[in-house]
Amino acid sequence: FPPLSTGEQEGLYELLAALPSQLQPHVNCSEDNTFLQDMFGERSLHSLVKSLLSVHDAVAQKKYDPELPPLPEDIDDDEDSVKIIRLVKNKEPLGATIRRDESTGAIIVARIMKGGPADRSGLIHVGDELKEVNGIPVDDKKPEEIIRILAQSQGAITFKVVPGAKDEASLKEPQMFVKALFDYDPKDDNTIPCKEAGLAFKKGCILQIMSQDDATWWQAKHEGDTNPRAGLIPSKQFQERRLAFQQPVTTLSSLRRSTRRSSGFRRSFRLSRRDRKTTKSMYEAKKSEMYDMADVPTYEEVVPYGRQRGDKHRLVVLVGPTGVGLSELKKKLLISDPQHFSVTIPHTSRPKKNQETDGVDYHFISKQLFETDIQNNKFIEHGEYKGNFYGTSLDSIRSILSKKKVCLLDVQPHLIKHLRTAEFKPFVVFVKPPTVDRLRETRKKTQIISGKDDKDSTKPFTEEDFQEMVNTAQTMETQYSHLFEMVIVNDNVDVAFSELQLALKKVETETHWIPVSWTHS
Numbered sequence: 001f002p003p004l005s006t007g008e009q010e011g012l013y014e015l016l017a018a019l020p021s022q023l024q025p026h027v028n029c030s031e032d033n034t035f036l037q038d039m040f041g042e043r044s045l046h047s048l049v050k051s052l053l054s055v056h057d058a059v060a061q062k063k064y065d066p067e068l069p070p071l072p073e074d075i076d077d078d079e080d081s082v083k084i085i086r087l088v089k090n091k092e093p094l095g096a097t098i099r100r101d102e103s104t105g106a107i108i109v110a111r112i113m114k115g116g117p118a119d120r121s122g123l124i125h126v127g128d129e130l131k132e133v134n135g136i137p138v139d140d141k142k143p144e145e146i147i148r149i150l151a152q153s154q155g156a157i158t159f160k161v162v163p164g165a166k167d168e169a170s171l172k173e174p175q176m177f178v179k180a181l182f183d184y185d186p187k188d189d190n191t192i193p194c195k196e197a198g199l200a201f202k203k204g205c206i207l208q209i210m211s212q213d214d215a216t217w218w219q220a221k222h223e224g225d226t227n228p229r230a231g232l233i234p235s236k237q238f239q240e241r242r243l244a245f246q247q248p249v250t251t252l253s254s255l256r257r258s259t260r261r262s263s264g265f266r267r268s269f270r271l272s273r274r275d276r277k278t279t280k281s282m283y284e285a286k287k288s289e290m291y292d293m294a295d296v297p298t299y300e301e302v303v304p305y306g307r308q309r310g311d312k313h314r315l316v317v318l319v320g321p322t323g324v325g326l327s328e329l330k331k332k333l334l335i336s337d338p339q340h341f342s343v344t345i346p347h348t349s350r351p352k353k354n355q356e357t358d359g360v361d362y363h364f365i366s367k368q369l370f371e372t373d374i375q376n377n378k379f380i381e382h383g384e385y386k387g388n389f390y391g392t393s394l395d396s397i398r399s400i401l402s403k404k405k406v407c408l409l410d411v412q413p414h415l416i417k418h419l420r421t422a423e424f425k426p427f428v429v430f431v432k433p434p435t436v437d438r439l440r441e442t443r444k445k446t447q448i449i450s451g452k453d454d455k456d457s458t459k460p461f462t463e464e465d466f467q468e469m470v471n472t473a474q475t476m477e478t479q480y481s482h483l484f485e486m487v488i489v490n491d492n493v494d495v496a497f498s499e500l501q502l503a504l505k506k507v508e509t510e511t512h513w514i515p516v517s518w519t520h521s
């Protein structure tokens with residue numbers, strides 16, 4: 001209805017007064033007639049109708065909107081994100097703290113006390129930049145001075161703020177993604193408050209974290225899942241805590257076993273293709289380095305990453321047990337595209353042979369310089385063989401990457417963690433042997449370099465070699481699989497090679513997930 005005019009209101013009263021006579025023909029008994037006369041003549045009914053009408057008018061004219069204070073006139077048009085906030089303050093403190101941002105000098109809301117006036121208003125948020133209080137600019141004031149101004153103010157206080165970026169982001173759907181570093185099935189978890197509400201996932205899955213409000217149970221969805229309902233997953237802290245209790249037992253026992261079989265771990269890093277034959281048993285890595293405890297793998301925050309033209313390539317790291325075929329796969333890649341792929345040139349302290357060229361076969365350096373370089377952490381891997389040092393320097397990796405080539409590197413798995421940096425962004429491929437039966441089948445004609453003596457003698461794989469390869473692969477997988485981005489089974493070498501080639505192509509051209517820590521260097 002449109003609001004009633006005064007004339008219309010009076011007409012309505014007349015109508016009310018006239019009602020009993022209008023109804024008379026329909027009323028048989030005089031008592032009823034008197035009752036109607038009395039009721040419609042009652043003043044209280046008139047005032048009730050009047051109130052009803054004024055409420056009707058107020059609603060129709062939207063008079064219930066509170067009156068907003070006029071906006072200050074000096075708003076800078078450029079500052080489109082400025083917010084003017086008016087809070088009414090009584091004796092109670094506002095419940096917010098401020099700080100000066102070291103780098104920009106801006107006054108920032110540092111904390112909002114839960115339940116205080118600022119919190120209850122819902123208008124001021126942590127991260128907001130304070131520009132003015134009651135028209136007084138605050139940029140040139142110390143936080144203490146501003147606090148004094150606020151303390152002295154009573155009644156309405158006007159703030160001019162620039163909302164913090166965080167504030168806006170928190171209103172949107174949470175955008176935190178993690179890569180799961182362990183398998184999880186709520187069915188096997190007796191601590192979960194509700195198994196049906198749990199979310200199962202596998203190692204390597206990308207999960208979108210929807211809520212971390214609860215310290216023990218987070219809420220998450222599988223990335224890309226259109227179903228909006230989140231499921232419960234153990235929080236990082238909770239998972240770390242309970243794994244810390246379990247791990248020492250399992251790790252220690254598996255390590256003992258692997259120590260005895262440690263010869264199955266990769267003993268050499270390949271120096272150059274020409275030198276392959278002599279590198280096989282060049283040296284053993286220090287055992288203590290190999291068996292360090294891996295961090296408890298839970299979740300790692302990830303972001304989408306796509307290599308832009310002109311960016312350096314991700315470092316390609318191959319790991320696997322001795323003899324599984326890393327050199328073979330590297331060789332195939334190099335042959336497939338020598339302009340695109342490259343391997344590092346190792347350093348050595350041994351004297352240069354006549355047919356060798358410095359910087360091509362090796363970087364030949366003195367023993368003393370080698371030792372200094374070791375001290376200065378210049379090598380990702382190094383070792384000693386027959387009194388001479390050999391090693392792969394970090395700079396030799398950098399030199400390839402800066403030529404915009406793909407660097408192929410194989411290292412022992414415990415060294416992966418040193419390469420996991422924004423600079424190298426390693427793409428780690430685990431090359432796994434097939435079953436012993438398949439090894440026997442596929443490696444029938446294969447000759448390997450005998451590690452028993454220093455001569456370049458070759459021999460076929462033994463049953464023991466196969467068993468050791470499979471066992472070592474198993475140990476490596478148990479301990480380091482959370483660091484592997486891809487697993488290739490080297491059964492048929494041509495199949496394994498095409499799988500690797502395809503995966504590397506994808507890494508170069510498609511958007512994929514990498515740890516968020518690699519994106520800010």
Ligand SMILES: Nc1ncnc2c1ncn2[C@@H]1O[C@H](COP(=O)(O)OP(=O)(O)OP(=O)(O)O)[C@@H](O)[C@H]1O
Pocket residue numbers: 266267268280320321322323324325326327328329442443446447448490491492493494
């Ligand atoms: N799928 C395969 N089928 C048959 N032979 C293979 C296969 N993959 C590799 N080989 C052969 O097995 C031998 C060992 O492979 P390769 O030298 O590449 O191993 P590696 O992982 O580099 O080990 P190491 O660290 O001991 O040198 C080589 O003669 C290689 O040609």
